Amino acid sequence: MFSCFKRFVCVCTGLLGAAAPLQAQEGTDWTRWSVSPGAGILLMGGGQPVDGGAGAALSVGYDMSEFWTVEAGGAWAPYVKGKDAGNPDIYGASAEMLYHLNSYSSFDPYLAFGAGYYGASDRVFRNGHARGMAGPRAGFGMMYHFTEEIALRADARAFMAVDREREMVYAATLGLAFRWPSRAIVLPQD
Numbered sequence: 001m002f003s004c005f006k007r008f009v010c011v012c013t014g015l016l017g018a019a020a021p022l023q024a025q026e027g028t029d030w031t032r033w034s035v036s037p038g039a040g041i042l043l044m045g046g047g048q049p050v051d052g053g054a055g056a057a058l059s060v061g062y063d064m065s066e067f068w069t070v071e072a073g074g075a076w077a078p079y080v081k082g083k084d085a086g087n088p089d090i091y092g093a094s095a096e097m098l099y100h101l102n103s104y105s106s107f108d109p110y111l112a113f114g115a116g117y118y119g120a121s122d123r124v125f126r127n128g129h130a131r132g133m134a135g136p137r138a139g140f141g142m143m144y145h146f147t148e149e150i151a152l153r154a155d156a157r158a159f160m161a162v163d164r165e166r167e168m169v170y171a172a173t174l175g176l177a178f179r180w181p182s183r184a185i186v187l188p189q190d
Contacts, residue, residue, distance in 0.1 A: 031180055032063040036153055038175020042077045042090060045168035050088065050124045053080035057173045061098070069098040069110075075171070080120075088122035094137055108143040108151070116159050118169055126165050133161035143177055151177040 036059045043052040055077030061069045075092040096114030118125070119132040126133065139157035146152070153176060159169040 031148075034061045034063070034069075034177050034179045035059075036061065036071075036073075036175055036177040038153065038155070038173040040155075040171060040173030040175075042075075042080065043170040043172075045170065048124055048128075048167055050090075050120075051081045052170075053077050053090075055079065055090070057171075057175065059094075061177075066103045067100050069100065071096045071098060071112075071114075080124075088120045088124050090118060090120045090124070092116055092118040096137060098141070106145050108145060110141050110143070111139075112141060112155070112157065113138045118159065118161075125161065125167060126163055130163075133163060133167065135160045135162040139171075149179045149181055151179075153177045 036057075038057045039054070040057060041052060041054055044050050055075055057073060057075045059071045059073030061071040063069050071094075073094045073096070075090075075094075077090040080088055080090050094114055094116035096112045098110045098112050100108055100110045102108060114137050115135065116137045117132060117134045121131075123129060123131055125131065137157050137159045139155065141153065141155035143151040143153045153174070155171070155173045157171045159171070161167045161169075
């Protein structure tokens with residue numbers, strides 16, 4: 001379990017660290033960036049030797065326009081219940097595009113599509129023959145904006161592995177989305 005947690009921490013640190021070089025650029029609009037921690041559940045389909053379980057998720061997003069957001073995320077599910085494979089940890093990473101249907105409202109529904117990868121501490125994918133699988137992800141979500149900087153966020157995603165079995169993983173998460181304040185951030189000049 002500890003090695004999967006280290007992987008999850010590495011993925012999340014990498015996501016946050018990817019935005020760090022942008023801080024040095026003048027004129028960076030920090031209000032376009034968001035960080036979304038959450039908790040949820042993974043449900044496995046396709047006859048996998050695990051049922052699913054609870055986990056945590058973290059995503060970093062950038063609003064490209066008022067309708068489009070690009071996001072990179074990581075997930076870690078340490079409490080997966082196994083049928084035949086014990087209780088393995090499952091971790092994942094994804095890259096997605098979000099299309100906001102009503103970005104000017106407190107209620108902000110959106111559609112999501114992208115790609116992802118799930119890995120495990122034991123061979124639980126492809127009917128117990130693989131430790132990982134990759135494929136497309138699609139789903140939807142909703143944000144309720146309390147302020148310009150804080151929103152409640154709910155997401156549902158379906159993932160399909162691109163292999164012979166075409167196994168499915170379903171994820172539902174609930175969390176918060178944090179944006180940088182809309183006031184100007186003055187960076188020190190060298």
